[in-house]
Amino acid sequence: MSTSRPVGHGPLPPLHSAPDADLDDIDRRLLRRLGEDGRASYARIGAEVNLSATAVKRRIDRLRARGVVRGFTVVLDPRLLGWGTEAFVEVYCRERTSPEEILASLRQFPEVVAAWTVTGDPDALVHLRAADMRHLDAVIERIRREPGVQRSRSSVVLSRLIG
Amino acid sequence: MSTSRPVGHGPLPPLHSAPDADLDDIDRRLLRRLGEDGRASYARIGAEVNLSATAVKRRIDRLRARGVVRGFTVVLDPRLLGWGTEAFVEVYCRERTSPEEILASLRQFPEVVAAWTVTGDPDALVHLRAADMRHLDAVIERIRREPGVQRSRSSVVLSRLIG
DNA sequence: CATGAAACTTTTTCTGG
DNA sequence: CCAGAAAAAGTTTCATG
Numbered sequence: 001m002s003t004s005r006p007v008g009h010g011p012l013p014p015l016h017s018a019p020d021a022d023l024d025d026i027d028r029r030l031l032r033r034l035g036e037d038g039r040a041s042y043a044r045i046g047a048e049v050n051l052s053a054t055a056v057k058r059r060i061d062r063l064r065a066r067g068v069v070r071g072f073t074v075v076l077d078p079r080l081l082g083w084g085t086e087a088f089v090e091v092y093c094r095e096r097t098s099p100e101e102i103l104a105s106l107r108q109f110p111e112v113v114a115a116w117t118v119t120g121d122p123d124a125l126v127h128l129r130a131a132d133m134r135h136l137d138a139v140i141e142r143i144r145r146e147p148g149v150q151r152s153r154s155s156v157v158l159s160r161l162i163g
Numbered sequence: 164m165s166t167s168r169p170v171g172h173g174p175l176p177p178l179h180s181a182p183d184a185d186l187d188d189i190d191r192r193l194l195r196r197l198g199e200d201g202r203a204s205y206a207r208i209g210a211e212v213n214l215s216a217t218a219v220k221r222r223i224d225r226l227r228a229r230g231v232v233r234g235f236t237v238v239l240d241p242r243l244l245g246w247g248t249e250a251f252v253e254v255y256c257r258e259r260t261s262p263e264e265i266l267a268s269l270r271q272f273p274e275v276v277a278a279w280t281v282t283g284d285p286d287a288l289v290h291l292r293a294a295d296m297r298h299l300d301a302v303i304e305r306i307r308r309e310p311g312v313q314r315s316r317s318s319v320v321l322s323r324l325i326g
Numbered sequence: 327c328a329t330g331a332a333a334c335t336t337t338t339t340c341t342g343g
Numbered sequence: 344c345c346a347g348a349a350a351a352a353g354t355t356t357c358a359t360g
Contacts (some may be wrong), residue, residue: 012236012237012239013239013241013244013246013276013292014246014273014274014276014292015244023244031237031239034236034237035236035237035239036234036236037234037235037236038201038202038234038235038236038237039201039202039235041336041337041338041353042337042338043336043337043338044337051344052344052345052346053337053338053339054338054339054340054344054345055344055345057338057339066243067240067243068239068240068243068244069237069238069239069240070238070239070240071199071200071201071237071238072200072201072202072235072236072237072238073174073175073197073198073199073200073201073235073236073238074175074194074197074198074201074232074234074235075232075233075234075235075236076175076176076194076198076231076232076233077230077231077232077233078176080229080230080231081176081178081186081231083176083177086279088251088279088281088288099322099324102324103324103325106324106325107325110177111177112325113174113176113177113325113326114174114323114325114326115323115324115325115326116249116251116320116321116322116323116324116326117320117321117322117324118251118318118319118320118321119318119319119321120316120317120318120319122318124324125251125318125320127326129176129177153283154283155281155282155283155285155288156281156282156283157279157280157281157288158279158280158281158282159262159279159280160277160278160279161262161265161266161269161278161279161280161287162266162269162270162275162276162277162278163276163277163278163279163290204351204352204353205352205353206351206352206353214329214330215329215330215331216330216352216353217329217330217331217354217355218328218329218330220353220354221328221329222328
């Protein structure tokens with residue numbers, strides 16, 4: 001029943017040496033535990049941080065209220081779900097293409113797992129997930145044809161090192 | 164206690180139209196619900212998918228056993244934790260630098276949230292999180308000085324569009 | 327073989343110290 | 344922060360289609 005998902009490296013932001021977050025040591029251990037198993041019971045967490053289940057719940061509630069804890073989610077295996085191929089696409093937009101327009105363009109693709117506007121030559125970086133190369137190719141082609149998009153440069157993921 | 168985290172776009176792989184995963188419609192709805200709230204009770208989930216809590220638990224257990232569900236985790240707000248600045252760094256390695264060496268280099272930085280080896284000109288793409296620009300700059304400098312690293316090209320994240 | 331109901335255990339949630 | 348009681352959720356067992 002225990003999930004082994006080391007944090008620090010991974011989808012979670014680093015907990016240790018956080019510059020400033022008003023977290024005490026117990027909060028950090030507690031969040032680390034929730035990072036490893038988001039369904040861990042308050043009682044079990046409390047046993048590990050030397051706190052009663054009630055105290056643990058109150059701390060987590062407080063962290064939720066503050067917005068530090070945004071919620072809880074399930075971690076799935078994209079490969080086993082049939083989404084084994086991923087890529088990053090740098091998108092170069094035409095002049096006068098707003099982030100809103102980029103967003104609107106990308107929103108329609110379920111293959112777009114994440115996207116950011118960035119500094120530098122490209123305007124946006126897009127993280128794609130697809131079933132296979134063929135699928136990936138098709139999606140990239142469709143993105144390139146979007147009105148606001150001028151050109152793009154793709155990197156297919158060979159292996160996930162961290163995260 | 165309900166978390167609004169739309170899936171399809173985001174850290175979760177898309178659930179709908181999964182090419183092949185041996186998931187039936189109930190599994191997909193169930194996973195979607197867990198994506199939104201990883202701590203939702205079996206009873207509540209069951210009420211939404213017209214199944215008993217027992218049946219829901221067994222389905223989730225089965226999905227865990229198959230590896231489709233890797234676990235559960237908490238979703239944190241990096242900004243409120245003091246990690247508000249992020250960037251992507253393309254790393255160009257020297258000849259004969261293995262992925263293992265890249266991994267070993269990057270592992271030591273807690274600021275490295277994710278990293279992939281990729282096709283194309285750069286060898287690796289690195290996702291960084293830092294407290295601020297100053298911090299980000301320092302980390303990138305340290306990465307550039309790593310033995311296996313030849314040069315790098317960075318994009319600072321301006322805004323998160325999706326994910 | 328998956329399901330649902332019931333029995334049983336653990337955990338959560340209140341209350342008041 | 345602790346203790347205890349009530350409520351809810353998790354877990355196991357068993358019978359059914």
